[in-house]
Amino acid sequence: MRKAYWDRPKARTKAKLEMLRYYLGAWFEILANATNADGKHRFDELAYLDGFCGRGEYADGQDGSPLIAVRFANSVAAKRSDLTIHVILVDEIKKNIAHLNTLDPIKKPHPNVKIYAIHGSFDDTVLGVFDRLSVPRNAPTFSFVDPNGIIRSPEYTFSKLIRNQSSELFINFMEGYVNRFIEHQRDDIREAFISAIGPEPAERVLAATDRIAAISQEYMQMLRSYGRYVRNFQMRNEKNVRDNAFFFCGNSRLGFMKIKEAMWKIDPENGREFSAYAFAQLQVQDQLFKPEPYLHDLKSEVLECFAEGKVVTGRELKDWADFKSERFLYKHLRYVLEELVADEAIAYRAPASATKKRRKNTWPDDGLFNFPREAQLRAK
Numbered sequence: 001m002r003k004a005y006w007d008r009p010k011a012r013t014k015a016k017l018e019m020l021r022y023y024l025g026a027w028f029e030i031l032a033n034a035t036n037a038d039g040k041h042r043f044d045e046l047a048y049l050d051g052f053c054g055r056g057e058y059a060d061g062q063d064g065s066p067l068i069a070v071r072f073a074n075s076v077a078a079k080r081s082d083l084t085i086h087v088i089l090v091d092e093i094k095k096n097i098a099h100l101n102t103l104d105p106i107k108k109p110h111p112n113v114k115i116y117a118i119h120g121s122f123d124d125t126v127l128g129v130f131d132r133l134s135v136p137r138n139a140p141t142f143s144f145v146d147p148n149g150i151i152r153s154p155e156y157t158f159s160k161l162i163r164n165q166s167s168e169l170f171i172n173f174m175e176g177y178v179n180r181f182i183e184h185q186r187d188d189i190r191e192a193f194i195s196a197i198g199p200e201p202a203e204r205v206l207a208a209t210d211r212i213a214a215i216s217q218e219y220m221q222m223l224r225s226y227g228r229y230v231r232n233f234q235m236r237n238e239k240n241v242r243d244n245a246f247f248f249c250g251n252s253r254l255g256f257m258k259i260k261e262a263m264w265k266i267d268p269e270n271g272r273e274f275s276a277y278a279f280a281q282l283q284v285q286d287q288l289f290k291p292e293p294y295l296h297d298l299k300s301e302v303l304e305c306f307a308e309g310k311v312v313t314g315r316e317l318k319d320w321a322d323f324k325s326e327r328f329l330y331k332h333l334r335y336v337l338e339e340l341v342a343d344e345a346i347a348y349r350a351p352a353s354a355t356k357k358r359r360k361n362t363w364p365d366d367g368l369f370n371f372p373r374e375a376q377l378r379a380k
């Protein structure tokens with residue numbers, strides 16, 4: 001990793017860390033406080049793994065990923081005395097591990113936060129690491145995979161990192177590698193590219209008109225074999241070229257909702273990408289308007305999804321938006337519903353129990369929405 005990476009963190013690095021900070025804040029709090037039907041805590045141990053952890057801090061004072069995680073771990077452990085948190089930090093550069101060990105939150109963690117700062121390569125270290133460190137089989141795990149190249153043969157490592165229904169992966173994948181492959185035609189690049197996504201998907205990507213979109217789709221498809229909920233977030237570089245993307249993979253509905261929220265935090269208009277180029281442009285312009293979510297796609301998505309002449313409750317729509325819609329959340333849908341009802345594209349019936357007038361953009365769980373059939377919709 002070049003020295004400049006740590007000395008002058010780029011806008012993309014900051015956006016990545018912001019997204020991670022938002023998600024991990026929710027992850028630690030939710031899992032530490034999750035309870036079973038009997039009111040007892042659901043989990044007594046949690047594990048955070050950072051497979052390419054780096055040195056822990058940037059020269060401008062910004063926390064790196066391990067420090068972000070350890071600060072949350074220390075704070076959550078201080079609030080619950082019977083919770084053990086394992087923090088596994090791996091980097092192949094010895095100096096980075098040595099630097100991590102000089103940082104106060106890592107040097108002096110809460111007694112129930114067990115930090116393992118390991119000098120080693122990701123591939124060699126992570127296989128079986130949870131078992132070796134006696135992390136219980138049912139403990140929720142969050143693994144951050146943030147290499148500066150691409151992960152070869154991910155099937156070996158990812159399948160081990162997703163070890164139960166509460167395991168999640170967050171991966172930085174260098175999609176731009178496909179262009180390097182096209183430009184250079186070198187054997188080593190070819191071999192890395194093919195092993196990152198598999199030979200057949202590689203063929204399909206090379207034949208696609210939009211190779212970056214195709215590689216994203218292939219990567220999402222591959223991740224679906226490990227987790228039901230998969231979502232990506234595109235990064236564009238200083239020239240506005242799509243370079244890398246972050247991929248989330250897990251089995252928790254709530255986790256999926258929280259990662260979408262994290263993505264909307266970074267991209268308040270579309271919740272799907274960060275452009276270092278656009279960011280730089282904004283710095284030189286006066287920003288007169290606060291970015292607003294662009295919800296046109298959500299309108300078509302919800303109409304398409306329910307266009308069966310179906311009657312759906314407010315609660316069902318809420319669940320659909322937060323847990324099924326790939327990109328949007330209910331906090332977006334509630335505005336779209338208002339427009340659709342006003343335009344008479346869908347009909348709304350208040351529940352019989354409603355006594356007061358409904359506040360704009362708020363919908364009771366048991367309100368009923370009548371969606372027209374597709375043909376009726378087209379006729380409008």
Ligand SMILES: C[S@@+](CC[C@H](N)C(=O)[O-])C[C@H]1O[C@@H](n2cnc3c(N)ncnc32)[C@H](O)[C@@H]1O
Pocket residue numbers: 001017051052053054055056063064065066090091092093096120121122123146147148
């Ligand atoms: C992108 S940086 C990580 C940044 C860090 N996750 C953060 O957000 O603050 C990638 C790190 O991976 C390390 N690295 C590269 N190849 C590795 C490998 N095969 N195994 C483990 N670490 C590796 C590098 O030394 C570098 O510190």
